[in-house]
Amino acid sequence: MTRTRQPSIRKLPAAWRRQAKTLRKYGGQALATALERCADELEGTIQERDDTTYSLTDAARESGYSSAHLGRLVRDGKIPNAGRPNAPRIARRHLPRKARAEPRLAEKSRRGHLSNAQIVQSIISKGIE
Known part of the structure; x- marks a missing residue:
């Protein structure tokens, strides 16, 4: 059986x-x-x-x-300053991300089987990560 890859949230x-x-x-x-409205709402979210902007502490x-x-x-x-001089803020889109350790194989396989409905439900319940 061929597994289809789910699209990223973006x-x-x-x-x-x-x-x-x-x-x-x-x-x-x-x-x-209905599907187009869902797409619009997700894009807006x-x-x-x-x-969203973060203080340096929160950004860290x-x-x-x-x-x-x-x-x-x-x-x-x-990185562009989304705040003021002497009170910098960083927009989430500009945050650098430290590479994290590769997720365990069991975690990877669980993520590979999510349907679009499960992705949306996860976004609704937990927010976008």
């Missing part, structure tokens, strides 16, 4: 819009409209999340880098 709205187009082609207007916790290192990156212009 690619999900486009995938839903393609599915909506197919549904509409075969007369599924109401379902297509992703955009809102990416626009989120990224895995020290606040001093992040402060240097902002001062050097490598």
